[in-house]
Amino acid sequence: MKFLSDNAASVHPNVWEAMRKADAPDSPYDGDSLSAELDERMSALFGRECATLWVATGTAANCLALAAMCQPHGGVVCHEEAHIEMDEGGAPGFYLHGAKLLLGQGEGAKLDADAIRAVIDPIRDDVHQVQPHAISITQASEYGRVYRPKELTAIRALADERGLGLHMDGARFANAAAFLDLPAGEVAGPVDALSFGFVKNGGMSAEAIVFFDKGLADVAKYRRKRAGHLQSKGRYLAAQIHAMLDGDVWLSNARSANAAAAEIAGACGERLMHAVEANELFVRLSAEERETLRGQGFEFYDWGADAARFVTAWNTREEDARALAGAIANL
Structure with a gap:
């Protein structure tokens, strides 16, 4: 009786079937019909226009999204227990070319606006200190806690006030949505980019980076290729995501x-x-x-x-x- 990790769960039958159906000639990389349809499907799900890129892992999803927001000389504010800090083997520093993680505190591995201010307010506005460029929060958090819409709105207001990008690590976004019983757009809130997790929830090898700022998506496409995550048979990743969206699986x-x-x-x-x-x-x-x-x-x-x-x-x-x-x- 295994309760080790949802990463160890089996692949949902619909995902296997969708991959089998995708096993036919199509355009390579992300030029196939299934990949092309992801933007429209995610825009309908979240109730606002977005651009979607598939990648194979949650680590890549988080880091490629943040790399589009944060320059190498900048920093990303996150919780001290965040996955990007504790469990990604230094990948943020690698993908972001040395950018720094700026660690905050909060009950249940959640950040709030005051906790973020406590991190960024002491930073002098000069070249001798790393300047914050983005905030990363996790929905649901590393301790299984869920941000409510009001909390997300307050963090967005601070991000706008300070000119910071806002990223959501949604490895267990589906679990947060199920708990809140709200539309996906409200569960994500006003973030700039969401790492929408599928692997923990019945997928096999596909995660989605959903960019609500299409300019960030344009940057991330080049970074995805450079990082080795532009798979030549991308239709199989897109097929997995479609299968999970079909019928709200x-x-x-x-x-x-x-x-x-x-x-x-x-x-x-x-x-x-x-x-x-x-x-x-x-x-x-x-x-x-x-x-x-x-x-x-x-x-x-x-x-x-x-x-x-x-x-x-x-x-x-x-x-x-x-x-x-x-x-x-x-x-």
Whole structure:
């Protein structure tokens, strides 16, 4: 019974079928019909015009989006627990050619306008210090917390006041949308670029960078090629994204994952370290308790000395979620 990561979940059958249907001659790179249709589909989904680029990984999506916003001598404000800081192996520095991550704090791995000001206000406006060029936030955050529209509006206002780009890491954007039960445009808010994750949610090897500023997309196209992410058979990546959008599979998958997480959360009580708003649970457990759970067949990651992380996925079985809930309740 695996609760290690939604990255380990299987690929949704619709994605496999869409890739099979795409297995026919078409134009190479992003000149195929499926890639060409992504702009229109994403514009309809988010309720405003956008340009969409596919890439193979979330790391590339985040870094290529930020590279279009931030010059090498600039900085990106992000949470100190953000994926781009903690889990991307220095990729932002590589893709952004040395630009700096400027780290802020906030409960639940979320930033607010005051936390961002605390980072950027002490920076002198001179060539001796790295100047902020962009802000990156994560929806849902690394601790499974979700930004509400009012929070996004406040961050956008600050970004406009300071002339900063605004990027959203949406590796679990679908889970945030399922939790808020709002249109995708409201869940994304007024960002300039969204890394729209599919791999964690039933995709195989396709993520989307959705640019609401088309000028940034024009820059990112060249950076994508230079970075080695312009795949020659891009129709297979586009096909995966279309398959997830068809019939709102992306949203129904996320609802399934969230429901499984909620089932487990109900048994955790005061053990929960963070409110469960998506598909991740951070649970206080002793080393002995963790070994007890592993002895019962549950797989998960330790989270420091006295806690564990459990992640549900679109295909987490109801009986497995119930079993884990019961096992935690019985500790």
